[in-house]
Amino acid sequence: MAYTIVIFGASGDLTSRKLIPALYELHRKNRLPPDVRVVGFSRTPFSHEQWRERLAESTAQYESKTFDRAIWDQFAPALFYHPGDIEHLEDFHRLSAFLDQLEGQPGVTRVYYLSTAPKFYEPAIAALGVSGMADQSRGTRRVVVEKPFGTDLQSARHLNEAVHKVFPEQHVYRIDHYLGKETVQNVLVLRFANAIFEPIWNRNYVDHVQITAAEDGVVGRRAAFYDSVGVLRDMFQNHLLQLLALTAMEAPARFEADAIRDEKVKVFRAIRPLRREDVFNDTIRGQYRKYRDEPGVPPDSETATFAVVKLHVDNWRWQGVPFLLRSGKAMPCRTTQIVIQFRAVPHMLFEGGPKMASQSNRLVIQVQPAEGIQLHFYTKVPDGGMRLRQTDLSFSFRDKFSGEMPEAYQRLLLDALHGDASLFARSDEVELCWSIIDPIQETWANPGWPPLALYEAGTWGPPDSVGWMCRQNREWFDYCPVI
Ligand code: BG6
Numbered sequence: 001m002a003y004t005i006v007i008f009g010a011s012g013d014l015t016s017r018k019l020i021p022a023l024y025e026l027h028r029k030n031r032l033p034p035d036v037r038v039v040g041f042s043r044t045p046f047s048h049e050q051w052r053e054r055l056a057e058s059t060a061q062y063e064s065k066t067f068d069r070a071i072w073d074q075f076a077p078a079l080f081y082h083p084g085d086i087e088h089l090e091d092f093h094r095l096s097a098f099l100d101q102l103e104g105q106p107g108v109t110r111v112y113y114l115s116t117a118p119k120f121y122e123p124a125i126a127a128l129g130v131s132g133m134a135d136q137s138r139g140t141r142r143v144v145v146e147k148p149f150g151t152d153l154q155s156a157r158h159l160n161e162a163v164h165k166v167f168p169e170q171h172v173y174r175i176d177h178y179l180g181k182e183t184v185q186n187v188l189v190l191r192f193a194n195a196i197f198e199p200i201w202n203r204n205y206v207d208h209v210q211i212t213a214a215e216d217g218v219v220g221r222r223a224a225f226y227d228s229v230g231v232l233r234d235m236f237q238n239h240l241l242q243l244l245a246l247t248a249m250e251a252p253a254r255f256e257a258d259a260i261r262d263e264k265v266k267v268f269r270a271i272r273p274l275r276r277e278d279v280f281n282d283t284i285r286g287q288y289r290k291y292r293d294e295p296g297v298p299p300d301s302e303t304a305t306f307a308v309v310k311l312h313v314d315n316w317r318w319q320g321v322p323f324l325l326r327s328g329k330a331m332p333c334r335t336t337q338i339v340i341q342f343r344a345v346p347h348m349l350f351e352g353g354p355k356m357a358s359q360s361n362r363l364v365i366q367v368q369p370a371e372g373i374q375l376h377f378y379t380k381v382p383d384g385g386m387r388l389r390q391t392d393l394s395f396s397f398r399d400k401f402s403g404e405m406p407e408a409y410q411r412l413l414l415d416a417l418h419g420d421a422s423l424f425a426r427s428d429e430v431e432l433c434w435s436i437i438d439p440i441q442e443t444w445a446n447p448g449w450p451p452l453a454l455y456e457a458g459t460w461g462p463p464d465s466v467g468w469m470c471r472q473n474r475e476w477f478d479y480c481p482v483i
Helices: 013-028 048-062 069-078 089-103 118-130 153-166 182-192 220-226 230-248 257-270 276-282 408-418 427-444 464-471
Strands: 002-008 035-042 079-083 109-114 141-145 172-174 206-214 283-288 306-312 322-328 335-342 362-368 372-380 388-396 452-455
Touching: 002 013, 002 089, 002 408, 013 035, 013 048, 013 069, 013 408, 035 069, 035 089, 048 069, 048 079, 069 079, 079 089, 089 118, 109 118, 109 408, 118 141, 118 153, 141 153, 153 427, 172 408, 172 427, 182 230, 182 362, 206 230, 230 257, 230 306, 230 322, 230 335, 230 427, 257 427, 276 283, 276 306, 276 427, 283 427, 283 464
Parallel strands: 002 035, 002 109, 035 079, 109 141, 141 172, 206 322, 283 452
Antiparallel strands: 206 335, 283 306, 306 322, 335 362, 362 372, 372 388
């Protein structure tokens, strides 16, 4: 079977930082099917050789640990470049002729990867249709669409309609790179390959779930773009809601794309929509203090760089168990973690035992960067009377497995080639996620509802985020993992 990956936006950052290094790694590990070629398309004029050289340099930089010039030289002949403008239909016709000539035979599976600015998704897809490049009778034609998929429910619906005019849903791969992370896939393995968690994974034993994606970096050179997006659209609509779905979903009957996505969709449908007063009470929005000094950010910007959102999943398993989602830039460290906070024992015999549910057992799934899982529980302090101390059983991927954790894009690119959409978002998922986020975004458009709280860079968000948890008799699990 032969494959062609066509990258639109080939001179961009994502191509050199993520896509080509991932393809190089797949080649190095012998994971790529033998007959794969990659064609870059963008406006900058390069010859094949110039593009290869440019990518050799960037791959050596971004994949420095494993880059080997001799292996690159075996891989590079599979890279081709075709200059063109995504807004010019004639350039698609030229690209089509170039691909036909390069492939030399019909029936080659093509993956069109849209790594362009989002405003070009729709015209590019339409042009793929008009130029005949999406004609499935000439070989399988898939399209991979990067995030963001729309900016709200209405635009996502519109984009889905535009996509479906050209590609049937089964050939559409919407990227959420969090789903390609090993530890995110491991949530399914933890839950559904082990019998011991299922009986306690519900409202009878779980007090609440915390999902945190903290980043120590500031928005920096992305500031002008970020200011039009903010943390809800950037992190919640996609990554955090996907983590929530994997944590809350029922076991699918089979491990296949639609069965998994059907279960996630049920979770999204069960999330209680936030009313205006809920948004006031159950969300926190923050901005780090120096944000307005970032280049391209207006001095009166109200864009949130930090948020907390409390959601309820209205079904039998999760009734009454809040899911507390939190993400921010300029936090003390980079850490993404899912904390399953169990209830306190019904009657504590020992003095000095946990006073609040949030001090009792918890299961911490470290998504990154200290990939692993910890179970926290109490033990007796030896030779200390009946003093108790919380301790943990700890599993770390690095200790148990050799080799580097692969970048998410390796798995996602390989799955797109092989036609496995399990780790990609379906049209209904994306729309449901927007329908959860939109009411928050719309309410936040009213100043003071809730007020934008400033926080110092290097802290866990606005100080009231702690007070807000305290008022619920709960506590954040603020922990910077030691790697
Ligand atoms: C992206 C967001 O989707 O995810 C960025 O646009 C964010 O703002 C990034 O920094 C985080 O990804 P990761 O893999 O570094 O956790």
